[in-house]
Amino acid sequence: MNTDPMQDGFTLEDILRDTLESTYIDDAYYAKLRNDMQEWEGCGTVLNNEERHAYESLILHENWLLDRRAFEKWYQLYSRECVYWVPAVGDLPDAERADPQRQVTIAFDDRRRLGDRIVWLRTGVAYSQLPPSYTSHVSTAFVRLPSENAGEVKIRSQFLIQEMRAGHEIQTFSGWMGHVFIKEDGVTKIARKVVCLLDAPRNHHNLTFLL
Amino acid sequence: MSIQTSSPHFDHLIEAGRVHRTLYTDGDIFDLEMSRIFGGTWTFLAHASELPKPNDFVRKRLGKRPVIVTRDRDGNFHGLLNRCTHRGATICRHDEGNARRFTCPYHNWSFTNTGDLAAVPIEDGYGPAFDKQELGLGKLRVESYRGFIFGTFNTELPDLKTHLGPSAALLDEWLDRWPGAELQLRRGQTKFSCAGNWKLIYDNAADGYHPGYSHASLLRMRKDRYGGGVDMQWALGNVDEGLQTVSDCGNGGTFIDQRAEIKRFWDQSAPMPGESAYERVIKEKLGDKADAALDVVMGSGMNLNIFPNLLIIGNQIQVIEPQSVNKTHINWYATALVADDLPDEVNSLRMRLQEDFPSFGEPDDLANFEECQIGLEIEEVEWVQTGRHLDTGKEYIGAKGMLSGPVSDELPLRVFWKEWLKRIEQGNLGVAK
Numbered sequence: 001m002n003t004d005p006m007q008d009g010f011t012l013e014d015i016l017r018d019t020l021e022s023t024y025i026d027d028a029y030y031a032k033l034r035n036d037m038q039e040w041e042g043c044g045t046v047l048n049n050e051e052r053h054a055y056e057s058l059i060l061h062e063n064w065l066l067d068r069r070a071f072e073k074w075y076q077l078y079s080r081e082c083v084y085w086v087p088a089v090g091d092l093p094d095a096e097r098a099d100p101q102r103q104v105t106i107a108f109d110d111r112r113r114l115g116d117r118i119v120w121l122r123t124g125v126a127y128s129q130l131p132p133s134y135t136s137h138v139s140t141a142f143v144r145l146p147s148e149n150a151g152e153v154k155i156r157s158q159f160l161i162q163e164m165r166a167g168h169e170i171q172t173f174s175g176w177m178g179h180v181f182i183k184e185d186g187v188t189k190i191a192r193k194v195v196c197l198l199d200a201p202r203n204h205h206n207l208t209f210l211l
Numbered sequence: 212m213s214i215q216t217s218s219p220h221f222d223h224l225i226e227a228g229r230v231h232r233t234l235y236t237d238g239d240i241f242d243l244e245m246s247r248i249f250g251g252t253w254t255f256l257a258h259a260s261e262l263p264k265p266n267d268f269v270r271k272r273l274g275k276r277p278v279i280v281t282r283d284r285d286g287n288f289h290g291l292l293n294r295c296t297h298r299g300a301t302i303c304r305h306d307e308g309n310a311r312r313f314t315c316p317y318h319n320w321s322f323t324n325t326g327d328l329a330a331v332p333i334e335d336g337y338g339p340a341f342d343k344q345e346l347g348l349g350k351l352r353v354e355s356y357r358g359f360i361f362g363t364f365n366t367e368l369p370d371l372k373t374h375l376g377p378s379a380a381l382l383d384e385w386l387d388r389w390p391g392a393e394l395q396l397r398r399g400q401t402k403f404s405c406a407g408n409w410k411l412i413y414d415n416a417a418d419g420y421h422p423g424y425s426h427a428s429l430l431r432m433r434k435d436r437y438g439g440g441v442d443m444q445w446a447l448g449n450v451d452e453g454l455q456t457v458s459d460c461g462n463g464g465t466f467i468d469q470r471a472e473i474k475r476f477w478d479q480s481a482p483m484p485g486e487s488a489y490e491r492v493i494k495e496k497l498g499d500k501a502d503a504a505l506d507v508v509m510g511s512g513m514n515l516n517i518f519p520n521l522l523i524i525g526n527q528i529q530v531i532e533p534q535s536v537n538k539t540h541i542n543w544y545a546t547a548l549v550a551d552d553l554p555d556e557v558n559s560l561r562m563r564l565q566e567d568f569p570s571f572g573e574p575d576d577l578a579n580f581e582e583c584q585i586g587l588e589i590e591e592v593e594w595v596q597t598g599r600h601l602d603t604g605k606e607y608i609g610a611k612g613m614l615s616g617p618v619s620d621e622l623p624l625r626v627f628w629k630e631w632l633k634r635i636e637q638g639n640l641g642v643a644k
Contacts, residue, residue, distance in 0.1 A: 016435060016436060020436065020437065021486075021487055022482065022483065022484050022485060022486040022487055022488075023487045023488060024488070025484040025485035025488060025563075026485065026488035026489065026492075027559075030559070083484075088399050088400065088401065088402075089399065097399070100562065101559050101562065102398065102547075102558070102562065103398055103399035103545070103562060104398055104399035104400070104401060104543075104545035104562050104565050104566055105399065105562075105566060106401065106566075107566070107570065108484060108562075108563060108566055109484070110484040110485075112482060112484070113482070113483075113484055113570075115436070116432060116436060116482065116571070117570070117571075119432045119435055119436055120428055120429065120432040120571050123427070123428040123431045123432055123435075125427040125428045125431060126428035126574075126575060127425070127428070127575040127578040127579055128574035128575050128577065128578040130578070201400075201402070202402065203402040203403060203404040203540045203541075203542070204402065204403065204404060205403075205404040205405070205406070206574060206577070206578070207574075208570075208574045
């Protein structure tokens with residue numbers, strides 16, 4: 001892995017000082033997401049050793065950071081122009097309903113809103129996270145998808161997430177994820193992550209933790 | 212205290228400044244609510260934009276009843292009970308679609324989308340007394356106001372617009388923020404599940420007392436990230452000294468007006484992805500009219516609640532769907548505004564803005580409602596307080612002749628319970644014509 005996401009020194013203060021503008025979500029960006037949805041449908045190939053080392057490891061590390069509630073370090077895995085997207089619809093992809101430009105989602109965070117989310121989780125008064133959620137992410141079935149975007153690598157995987165909050169029953173979530181990786185300043189970063197929940201169109205009890 | 216839920220009398224549970232906890236915890240009371248309140252008054256069913264074309268339908272609930280809302284070939288709306296008159300199976304098993312007829316999958320009895328029984332397989336198996344005209348689907352009385360479709364079993368209620376009273380004019384104000392624009396649903400939903408009684412959600416919908424406290428996380432995050440001036444700052448401090456008001460809209464309807472606190476909607480908006488790019492495009496396209504278009508991206512500054520299940524908040528429509536005495540679904544329908552003179556970039560921003568409060572606001576409220584439900588199970592502490600500003604002399608007759616008060620007034624709770632009592636004691640009006 002050519003990045004060191006466990007490095008120290010990235011704190012909530014860094015996030016507070018990070019971008020306060022939202023400049024890159026535009027028609028071209030939404031068009032890219034629509035194209036992604038088509039590409040995720042492709043026939044994937046299992047990862048070779050090099051790809052496992054570069055990408056599967058990073059996804060597994062992402063899972064670990066989330067399970068450790070190391071949100072500040074997790075945030076560092078993402079590129080400067082990134083999105084964390086959880087559609088609210090099932091049967092993906094569907095040309096109209098999967099289009100976040102036309103549809104509301106469970107989460108559609110650009111870098112700024114991702115920062116907002118972490119700052120919000122860290123306020124200590126987000127009562128939906130008192131007590132906090134603890135999660136266990138399991139990812140498997142990693143495949144690489146062909147992509148027409150030069151310089152991008154697309155990895156699809158299946159996931160199982162269990163979430164436990166004291167006083168509440170354990171919740172289980174499953175589905176598939178798509179990760180789009182790019183190189184930024186020589187470091188592999190997540191540019192886009194889509195989390196497609198099996199039960200996305202159903203009513204959810206507290207999805208305030210990160211998937 | 213023991214509750215005789217077979218008795219139609221509940222007034223001993225509702226006092227001037229407090230109500231009894233069992234109203235939130237008693238399963239028998241819940242069952243009565245589902246038959247007498249949901250459907251016993253004009254109850255929101257669906258929005259016309261969910262079924263835009265002739266023969267479109269959507270599947271909904273009315274209390275615990277499965278219903279189908281249809282648009283017939285002439286454009287008229289119908290509310291049908293989703294229950295085959297033969298042996299009871301639901302006949303519609305899709306959330307939405309387009310159909311002139313619904314055919315029961317069990318024995319293929321077939322009904323028109325206006326509710327008539329159209330065909331029965333091997334009909335000669337029935338004798339001369341068999342009358343298809345008597346075996347149409349159960350039907351609601353249905354009326355709509357500006358696309359909002361309501362249904363009831365109650366034949367004694369006045370027409371919908373009269374029933375809505377001042378809420379109708381407030382709905383006009385909400386809809387006419389961009390004159391001529393059409394409100395469109397089918398833009399996705401944020402669907403919550405809450406382990407609490409449905410009334411905890413309605414109680415909160417016109418509660419101007421809680422935001423500075425229940426939404427401390429949102430307010431603190433905004434301040435730490437963006438400083439002052441952004442979104443919901445009016446919730447801080449002594450809100451009764453601010454410009455917000457609460458009002459009684461009649462028939463259980465309530466209203467919070469925040470608009471006087473908002474000088475420029477766009478400037479005071481919550482942050483949203485795409486803000487800079489689309490602001491630039493909208494200004495390029497609209498010039499002088501751009502400011503007005505950007506303002507309709509943001510929420511309306513209005514919380515209009517129509518008893519018992521429709522909450523219009525910001526730019527969204529929330530529908531309360533009770534599941535059981537201590538479980539409720541709250542469905543937030545995202546909305547778009549469509550007009551020839553309004554660029555669609557406005558809706559690209561509205562989608563993102565309508566994720567903000569469901570992400571950073573509503574979940575904390577739901578957590579508090581669930582903790583209310585837990586606390587209300589304690590038998591030894593019987594009462595819930597509803598008397599704030601009941602006797603402070605701060606209430607007055609305000610706009611549209613509505614009884615109004617400072618924003619932390621618990622007037623909306625008292626309005627709700629007055630209507631609740633009237634409807635729960637009216638007897639079961641469940642007549643499906």
